[in-house]
Structures are given as structure tokens and as C-alpha cells.
Amino acid sequence: LPCAQGTHPLSPLSFPLTVTSEQIEHLHRRFKQLSRDQLTIRKENFDSIPDLEFNPIRGKIVHAFFDKRNLRQESDGLADEINFEDFLTIMSYFRPIEMNMDEEQLDRFRKEKLKFLFHMYDSDHDGKITLQEYRNVVEELLSGNPHLEKESARSIADGAMMEAASICVGQMGPDQVYEGITFEDFLKMWQGIDIETKMHVRFLNMETIAHCY
């Protein structure tokens, strides 16, 4: 396997990884392509992916790679650069379900993926999705439409937030202020959507030659 200088990038990782070594090899090549043969990637390196420009939440996706909460680091905030191990960590949020998972593992798996999405919304890292943060996401998603006024986007976001509040807290009194969607509330809203079967990227089968004879 091609190695970066210094420590081998595949030294013991702190989480169970069930991608095959071929898939790691491919991801490593992709990493080297993105990082231009450096050991780490910075935000600017994602600019070299033309397809990504299409995506309205490009900023949030790139941001997610550097979000320390996703990188399972103890501290909070944003990293400046990530190495291959971190890259794999983020990719692991998108690994598919395995057949032999039991209930508890499945539940943990699902929570991990939802936490990733939660962090995308919660940009100030305070553990709650406030109205303003919700508005930001909606505006970004709808930002490509030049005919859409800011007011419309806002009202859509507000409507959606009210909906979310009613699901999470039930009927609110006129004086009650809904502070924001916590992670537990977030989980409630995703009930019934089996995200764990949808939120993954499947590798195609790598072909190997020698064993076919």
C-alpha cells in the first residue's frame, strides 16, 4: 500500500471499521488526490471538486469534515486541517448496515448518523438548533433561486420550525418560547425514517484477477 511519510495511516483506529482494505486503498488514493500528495487536507482542497459546486449545502458539508464533534475529538470547535484518519472517520458515518448487527448496535449506528446531520444544523455547537440556525439551513438550500425573496425563505423556515416545535413539545402556551431543537427532539422527528438504510455510500465490488482461474 502506498504510505504517506511518517506514521502509517492505517495504524489502529479508535472505532470499529469494517471497510475492506481495498476500499481503504481507494479512499487513500482519493485523499492523496484531494490533498495533492500532502499529509493533510484543508478547506481549500475541497474546491478542486467541480461536482461539489452543484450542491447548495456545499459549505455545510465541507464544514462537517472539520467539525471536531464529528472527528470524535474531546475538544470542540473547528480543526484547520485533517489527516487521512480523520477523513476515514467522517466517511465512516456513511458506511452501510451490516447483516450481523444486533438491536443495540443498530440503534447506536442510527444515532451516530443522525448526530452527524444534527451537527450540520447546529452551527454554533451549543447542542440546540435554534430558529436562526434553522433559517440559515433553509436559506442555503433555497439560495439558488434568484426569484425567491428572503422573506419567503424565512417564512418557510418559520413554518417548519413551528411544526417541529409541535412535534417535540406538543401544544405550547402563548407565553412559552421554544428554545431550539435538542438532539432528543431531533431524534423524535426522524422517527419512522430509517436513515440507516439510506445514509450510506456503497462501494462497488473491486475486481481482483488472480483468484479467478
Next chain:
Amino acid sequence: MFLLLPFDSLVVNLLGISITVLFTLLLVFIIVPAIFGVSFGIRKVYMKTLLKIFQWATLRIERGAKEKNHPLYKPYVNGIIAKDPTSLEEEIKEIRRSGSGKALDTPEFELSDIFYFCRKGIETIMDDEVTKRFSAEELESWNLLSRTNYNFQYISLRLTVLWGLGVLIRYCFLLPLRIALAFTGISLLVTGTTVVGYLPNGRCKEFLSKHVHLMCYRICVRALTAIITYHDRENRPRNGGICVANHTSPIDVIILASDGYYAMVGQIHGGLMGVIQRAMVKACPHVWFERSEVKDRHLVAKRLTEHVQDKSKLPILIFPEGTCINNTSVMMFKKGSFEIGATVYPVAIKYDPQFGDAFWNSSKYGMVTYLLRMMTSWAIVCSVWYLPPMTRQPEEDAVQFANRVKSAIARQGGLVDLLWDGGLKREKVKDTFKEEQQKLYSKMIVGNHEDRSRS
């Protein structure tokens, strides 16, 4: 006083004789045929021998790997992840249905909507279509060049010896030979065209100019050991037309110009290129632009139109992709050359990657490094197809015409016809494309929202 031992003089004599012999051989077997446009067929024999050796080498690797029980990695050309072909609307509908049970026509934004874009984003980060086109096409058999082999570690002793021999031949025999030829070719071009330039305009000058150009390009072709097969030569471009081809490397120019007499279009460079360009334009009217003029599209179009309308002038050679692509696909053609209104003669060029990768990755290698790589490959084998001429139909605009030509070229050369802009290699996606995806999504949400609020 300089004492020459008898041994020394013997060595000097031998050296002198071998150099003379080498040059005579060079002259007889390479340069003279180039001048007259004939071929001894040496290169074809060379190519066949090489193919046999490559097949043997690949078999050895596979056998060796099997013995040691290592799996061999076949480089994967179609991408590494399975992308779902479902569209934006389908996916979001599906997610919403499985969630809160709301249909798409109640237009509120849903928390889960973000999910589709998130996954698409991660997919493109893992593996994207466009960037793949820009790295060298990955091979299936080994051509004894270590730069193309991922399984290099699994070689037996015999194979290593063969590879070493290959290196020796390529670097110590072929490379100096090729450099000598290239040098001869270029200097002949410069002096020849300058001399012809002094002649008065007329048929004699034209005749001589054509043959000087052709001769020098043929020498350059041999300097790269390019083995070219031309198909459909009756469709070759005529005066007053524009010849359009897909672009893989600067060598494309040499390949096409050694079989036809073209007027080149381009920017004036400094240095050696500039000297060559200035000499060439003395003998026949090429269209060179100053760097400042290149940006002015109207000026460029005007000069090209003037050139094309003069029927006595040569067909123009243009590469509309604007940059080098890795020869597995054809990217978007820039519409400028298609607006001029002349007859377009499309040409498809396809390189055989088995012998040497001709793609110039300009962000990875500079020109000199690239040329050195070319000259230390085994050979450059390619096919050139001359397609029948096309003209712009009254109901199509320049862009549609350009796309039609592009499809014809892609189909003939067996290349994938892509809508992407070749300029993406260096620049970022134009904002108009970015808007499309966002517009689609917002239309879904907002369009219905407005309807509802109105009713």
C-alpha cells in the same frame, strides 16, 4: 605537449567511426524517408514485437502473483462507488413518505430534506466524474514502464531484468536518438521556412513551403516514434475550411500537420516556440495572436473569418476543447470556432495507451518534463479518423453545431461524449450550472407554497 598513447588514438578513431555510422544510418533510414514521405515499415515491426513482449510480461506478473497468492489490483476505471440513479424529487418524496407521511404537495420544508444533498455531496467527495477524466487513463496490461504499474512489487527476477533492459534501451539508445532527430527536425523547420520566406510570392514558394513544413513534421513524428494510422483520408480538410480535433497533448499538432498542410492558430510565445512561430509565418500565413489580442474574442473571430474567406489560404487547425483531456472522453467544445460560418472538418484522434501515455496533465508536469516522458516511452501509437465535412444548419445555433461535431468525433474515436467544460480543470464551475440544482429544489418547495398561499 599532449601525448597520445596509441590506445587513446584507437579509442578516438572507433568513436569517430561509430558516430559517423550512426549518423549515416539515421540519415538513410529516418530522415530521407521523412523527406519523401515514404516508410520502410520499421516502426510497425517494432510495434508488433513490443506487443508480444508486453503480453508475456503481463502473464508473468499474473502467474507470479498467483504463486505468491497476492491479489492483483485491477485499476478501476468506472469509479468506486455505486451512485443511485434516482432523481432529487424521487428521493425527497420517498424520505418524506416514510417519515411524517406528508406528501410532496404540502410544501413545507422538512428536516429530512437536507439528507439528499448531504449524501450527494459525500458521494462526490469520494469519487467525482470530472476529476477522473483528468488523470491518466488506467491500463490493464503492463507495458514495462514502471510509471504505469500498480503491481510493480510482484515481479519475478526475469521480469525485473527485462524491465532493466527496457530502461537501458529507452534512456541510453532511444532517447539520444530521438533528441537528435527532434533537433534536426526543428532546426530544418526554422532554417527552411526562413529561406523560403525570402522567395517572391507565387506557386514556387507555396510548393516549397508545403514540402518544408511536411518534411520537418515527419521528422518530428519519427523523433517521437509515433506510429499513426490515418483513416478516410479522402475527407482531409481543404482550403477555406476549419479543421477541428479533440485535444490530448501538444503532439496532436505534429500528428495532424505531418499529413496535411494547415494554417496554425495560436498565441505567440517567447523562447524557442516563439522563434519557430516567427520563422513559420514567413513561409506561409499562419494566424498568430499577441497575448493581449487573445482575450478579445471579436478580434480573434474577425481575423479567423478573414483567413477563412480567402480561398487561397490554408485550412485552419483548431482544438476547441481549449485544454488537454486524457483521451477517454471529449469535453465541451468552445463555440468560437463554430460561429465563423466556414465548413468544419472534424478529426478524431485516439491514442493507444499501451505504448505510452500521451496525455499532458499540465498541472502535474511542465512542458519539458512532458516531452522527456514522451521521448522515453516506447512509442506513441494513435489512430486518426478524418470525418466527412459538416456545416452549420440554418436552424441550429453555434452551441448546437459545436455539440453535433463533438458527438461525431466522440462516436468515431470511441470516446465518451461529456457535456462538461474542459476548462474545469483549472477554473471553477460557472455559476449558471450551480443554480440549476438549487432552483429545482426551491421550485419544489416554494412554487407549491406560493400556490397554497394564493388560494
